[in-house]
Amino acid sequence: MRVVIVFLLSALLPHSLSHQPDPLAWVYTRRSQGHYYGSLQADTAGGACPDECDCPPTFPIAMYCDGRGLSTMPTIPSRVKYAYLQNNAITAVPDSTLANATNLVWLMMHHNQLTSDAIGKKAFLKLESLERLYLQHNNLTSIPSNLPRSLRDLRINHNKIEKVIAADLEGMDNLTILYLNDNAVTDMGTSLKALKSLTLLDISGNKLTKVPEALPEHLHQLYLESNSIDALPESFLGGFTQLQYIRIAHNQLTDKGIPANTFNVTGLVELDLSFNKLERIPPVSTTLQHLYLQANQIKEFTLGSFCTFTDVSNFSKLRTLRLDGNEISLEDVPSESSICLRLASTIEI
Ligand SMILES: *[C@@H]1O[C@H](CO)[C@@H](O)[C@H](O)[C@H]1NC(C)=O
Ligand SMILES: *[C@@H]1O[C@H](CO)[C@@H](O)[C@H](O)[C@H]1NC(C)=O
Ligand SMILES: *[C@@H]1O[C@H](CO)[C@@H](O)[C@H](O)[C@H]1NC(C)=O
Ligand SMILES: *[C@@H]1O[C@H](CO)[C@@H](O)[C@H](O)[C@H]1NC(C)=O
Ligand SMILES: *[C@@H]1O[C@H](CO)[C@@H](O)[C@H](O)[C@H]1NC(C)=O
Numbered sequence: 001m002r003v004v005i006v007f008l009l010s011a012l013l014p015h016s017l018s019h020q021p022d023p024l025a026w027v028y029t030r031r032s033q034g035h036y037y038g039s040l041q042a043d044t045a046g047g048a049c050p051d052e053c054d055c056p057p058t059f060p061i062a063m064y065c066d067g068r069g070l071s072t073m074p075t076i077p078s079r080v081k082y083a084y085l086q087n088n089a090i091t092a093v094p095d096s097t098l099a100n101a102t103n104l105v106w107l108m109m110h111h112n113q114l115t116s117d118a119i120g121k122k123a124f125l126k127l128e129s130l131e132r133l134y135l136q137h138n139n140l141t142s143i144p145s146n147l148p149r150s151l152r153d154l155r156i157n158h159n160k161i162e163k164v165i166a167a168d169l170e171g172m173d174n175l176t177i178l179y180l181n182d183n184a185v186t187d188m189g190t191s192l193k194a195l196k197s198l199t200l201l202d203i204s205g206n207k208l209t210k211v212p213e214a215l216p217e218h219l220h221q222l223y224l225e226s227n228s229i230d231a232l233p234e235s236f237l238g239g240f241t242q243l244q245y246i247r248i249a250h251n252q253l254t255d256k257g258i259p260a261n262t263f264n265v266t267g268l269v270e271l272d273l274s275f276n277k278l279e280r281i282p283p284v285s286t287t288l289q290h291l292y293l294q295a296n297q298i299k300e301f302t303l304g305s306f307c308t309f310t311d312v313s314n315f316s317k318l319r320t321l322r323l324d325g326n327e328i329s330l331e332d333v334p335s336e337s338s339i340c341l342r343l344a345s346t347i348e349i
Helices: 002-012 025-032
Strands: 062-064 082-084 106-108 132-134 153-155 177-179 200-202 221-223 245-247 270-272 290-292 320-322 346-348
Touching: none
Parallel strands: 062 082, 082 106, 106 132, 132 153, 153 177, 177 200, 200 221, 221 245, 245 270, 270 290, 290 320, 320 346
Antiparallel strands: none
């Protein structure tokens, strides 16, 4: 019976946590081992639990205030490490509400009504253990000032941010994940340069007209789709050591805007150039596995973009090739393609 309860509880956890290490895991483990004797008295160390929230006596370092129609930010007691305030209508974060919450590790404030003016200039300043801050789906027009340098995962997508400046992200040596997508960013200056540990950068759905300068060299995933980029910088991909996934779909790229051999780099697994204005298939490395080129203006199937004929043994590792919505048909694909593209299980034309 206990085992069943454990599974039900984990099924009820918010979806966003399902792929993350679960801070409650130790509670379940101890329960299921049958020797859990937690106190049923609420722990008030560091301040009482606000009436509008739940602080489970069995897990006093978590505070659940999500989805309760709150418009005011509750004060977070100092013992709390995990605070869930998402899906409310909170409009402001006064400095005092977080003043004592110096043990916070996660702060979930996504889907609220926060505006930049209503966030205290020092609200986040003392949160020196904060690793995960979720602010997506609010009304922010800038990245809050004085964010803790300890952050590892910052999600601030679906806001109204127009500009990111160097001071916003300076010193965030441990930041690995940054979601800035679906804002109104036109300029990022060199703000990304400082992010030594960044592996995932999503700046899709903004108003960029060029690729941001000084992208961090350890990126694994770079998402730039749905901007207004018409050209890529010279040796754009040469500076990365671990880039595997790059998406530039839904931009204004033309052949002229892509320097020769830009995508002929090993290491890339997936390249998405769909919904642009390309007229030719750009040369790619034989190691690429997924190439999306649908909805361009490609007029010719150039097998040489995938393989060189001098080295028949070095065939393309492409598994997916999408060319539908272009100006070519099946007859344009030469018969030698089956030798070069021998692994491709999906070719759509
Ligand atoms: C912070 O903690 C101190 C000492 O426990 C207490 O006096 C103060 O009222 C608390 N501040 C807030 C905003 O709760
Ligand atoms: C936030 O933006 C939404 C939609 O743009 C708007 O309806 C709402 O009034 C805004 N809230 C605040 C507090 O500005
Ligand atoms: C980054 O993480 C390391 C190792 O966990 C830690 O020692 C360091 O203090 C963190 N840096 C910041 C700026 O918090
Ligand atoms: C890609 O680059 C390699 C050298 O790294 C070169 O041998 C090959 O011909 C290039 N492929 C294309 C299609 O230009
Ligand atoms: C195959 O060609 C690629 C360039 O497309 C090159 O980087 C790689 O070293 C070649 N592999 C072999 C085994 O020759």
